[in-house]
Amino acid sequence: ARPRVGYFYAGKKNDEIFGEQLRKMHVKDYKAVPAVIAETATVYDAIVTMFVEDCGTLSVVKEHGILSGVISRKDLLKVAIGKQELDTVPVSLVMTRMPNIVTVTGEETVYEAARKLVENAIDSLPVVKVIDALTKKFEVVGRFTKTTVTKILVELGSNRDI
Template identity: 40%
Template structure:
């Protein structure tokens, strides 16, 4: 498996001139720094680039030649996914806020009384709801959550590459992992940070 076209452009750019800051690289590509951040992380993780504080990115060499791409990208997320952090749909906004920060996660998965996936609540959802409501005990999770079917889910056999593509495409930080035979049943979650951690572990 090869790098994406954009990643190859970044490598060629740094081969020609190093160091370059993230902002300089983004400007030359006509993109924003947040857009290329994942590319820079990956290229650094597989040791093609080196990130030097206050200096920028430096071309290190074709270290990717020894990378096991099958293990890096094609591994099923069942091997790296994390437990789902759930909350009932009749929980209050206050309960949701407490659970999210106590468990230190970015998203809560909302389940109904049958433990079926009903929606999800992100940190942004909670902040928005908190600002708009003076009594967090009076608002239920079901009111502020993003509802099914407006949620992108994956199954345990989804590859790391596919999950990463979905996270980027839909601009979300995590995806619920559901049972392939029973799509309403949550079995875990996969996040941007977990995929990045996987890349680092394999580098």
């Protein structure tokens, strides 16, 4: 039987097709809402915010949602086993600080974002809008995490012929 037009992939293996598909999907269509905390908040506030927002990494922001740092559960556990009181340590003291933060824009592909997560061994990327590239002024507009990737894989994998 002759295959239908548009359903026909000559000379390509399954994983080549998949690689192409992932490069057509963009971060802006899959990102989650941002989870943020102010620079002036304490480590205690950050832990509570993580429970409230049900997430594992927070973007630390200054005025107008401009990205200043990132704080992870790991950073917080490190403080927890130390000697300081959690409600006296500001997040700005333990966060990873700009410009040492790996970010992604909405226009980048899902493949590129997933690769950044793996290569940098991190759980989450702030999705940013570039306000000023020279001074690295980025506005936080979302987050792209290993949870996002897992949901995408399940969604893609749910479609089948059987």
